Amino acid sequence: MNVSTFIAKRYLFSKKSRNIINVISLISFFGILLSAASLIIILSAFNGIQYYVEDMYGRHAADLYIDPVNGKKITADHNVFTFLSTNEKIETFHKQIKETALLKFNNQWETAKIIGVDSALFHTQNWEGDMTQGIAALYFKKIPSILLGYGLQYKLQVETNHNFMTEISLYAISNNKKLSIQNKSLLKKHNLILNGVYSINPDFDESTAIIAYQTANAFFNYNNGASSILVYTKNNNEVNKLKDEINAKFPTVLTSTHEEKNKLIYAANDAEKWMVMAVLILVLLLSSFTITSAITMLIIDKKKDIFTLTSLGCQKNTIRAIFFKEGLFISLLGSFTGLILGIIICLLQMKFEFIKLNDAALDYWPIRIKISDLLLLLIILSSVGFLSSYIPGRLLMKRIVN
Incomplete structure (x- = not known):
């Protein structure tokens, strides 16, 4: 010292x-x-x-999201699907449909964002941990079902102790005319079995309902297309490189990471x-x-x-x-x-x-x-x-x- x-x-x-x-x-x-x-x-x-x-x-987030630059749909014949199927960096990818529609329970109407989730992807994710009521399933005995966000359940006034064996009616516009509840002839309808209620985050719970991709594909006439494609990579270190590669090869789509989608x-x-x-x-x-x-x-x-x-x-x-x-x-x-x-x-x-x-x-x-x-x-x-x-x-x- x-x-x-x-x-x-x-x-x-x-x-x-x-x-x-x-x-x-x-x-x-x-x-x-x-x-x-x-x-x-x-x-x-x-x-x-x-x-x-x-x-x-980010609980159910993909590594990459591919969205159309123009319009709201990626058609089934788009070359990006071939690229994704043959790329060795990709573990798997899934189509997703996002549309705005009307939900009706009894006399209660609510606008909701409907997400059509690939059944294969849905079963690999831990939706059971997000369920507050009911079961995490997109079908009930092979009948198309729907899952409601906690906030959406409250808006539709579905009883908390409901047995989830009732129907929720899904409405969407059948042509390019203005949507109106009073003019019901403009709407097409599909009844779905309510399977359960989930809680993920307040924004998602307030406005979103989950159905199977196959159900959404038929109801919204997507012809096997997608609103977005969810991509899962084999190596997280390859995410940014793969994103740049897809954006360079396919200018009609925009690829972004989960962080970029929620950067705010x-x-x-x-x-x-x-x-x-x-x-x-x-x-x-x-x-x-x-x-x-x-x-x-x-x-x-x-x-x-x-x-x-x-x-x-x-x-x-x-x-x-x-x-x-x-x-x-x-x-x-x-x-x-x-x-x-x-x-x-x-x-x-x-x-x-x-x-x-x-x-x-x-x-x-x-x-x-x-x-x-x-x-x-x-x-x-x-x-x-x-x-x-x-x-x-x-x-x-x-x-x-x-």
């Missing part, structure tokens, strides 16, 4: 001649501690929310996280001024010691290093203690879920700790501690020693 480190440690734990210096040092320590703990707790909370939102919107949601989550982090870093910077104040007052308090050390032959750099390390010790001790405290609180929340959310999709506040966040916070806290310790040691010491 060199001289500057030894003296800095003695100054850190020894009683100062002026009690106010002890008070300011403690304020500095606890200010950095609380800032560090707040940073890791709030970042982990945002990570938890982000993970939950991504899970909600992901961008909003990231923006909120970094805005909150910026505010907390500002609070951290304000807290670091107390370190600068504490070191400044300590230098003034130890002026006699400085002259004594100078007389004994200590170099200016050694004396500067004493007070620089003193500030650095306060900062690093507060930072590491705060991070440890924050991690403990996060782990307790993950284990016991003591912070509850009322009237929300989740019963508790989700937490997710990321190593990358910890490393980033260590860099930020160390940088702030370095600057707040360096400034008084450099500027004030220059005046005193000279």
Whole structure:
């Protein structure tokens, strides 16, 4: 241990001649501690929310989505289907139909987005985990069925304790004339058995109903075409390369990833996280001024010691290093203690879920700790501690020693 480190440690734990210096040092320590703990707790909370939102919107997501550039349909004879069938990077692909139609239950009408899902794909996805009532099936004894979102069920006033053996009527316009409930001759109708109710995310639940692709294909006259194609790759690292390849080969379709399809949601989550982090870093910077104040007052308090050390032959750099390390010790001790405290609180929340959310999709506040966040916070806290310790040691010491 060199001289500057030894003296800095003695100054850190020894009683100062002026009690106010002890008070300011403690304020500095606890200010950095609380800032560090707040940073890791709030970042982990945002990570938890982000993970939950991504899970909600990406639970049944494909690697790639292929949509028509013009119009709303990719015809069955499009060359992209041949490409997808023969490409070795692709595990599987499935057609999907999306149309807006009317749903009727008793005397209640509602506009809904109807999604025709390939039965083969539907059975590979864990829809059972999303069902709040009924069963996850697109057919009832070979009769076409329908699944309603939780919000859509409420709008249609389907009883919560319904036995799901009733019919939901599906209406769509049969020609290009204006849709009108009063003019029912313009509508074609198909009765579907209600099999169950699901809950994935509020937006999806409020407006969407699921039926089999084969049912949608016949009802909406798609002639084996698709509104979009869902592509699943063998290797996730090939997704972007495959996307660019499809877009280059087939200019009449647009290929995008799940993140690109929902970029507004992901961008909003990231923006909120970094805005909150910026505010907390500002609070951290304000807290670091107390370190600068504490070191400044300590230098003034130890002026006699400085002259004594100078007389004994200590170099200016050694004396500067004493007070620089003193500030650095306060900062690093507060930072590491705060991070440890924050991690403990996060782990307790993950284990016991003591912070509850009322009237929300989740019963508790989700937490997710990321190593990358910890490393980033260590860099930020160390940088702030370095600057707040360096400034008084450099500027004030220059005046005193000279």
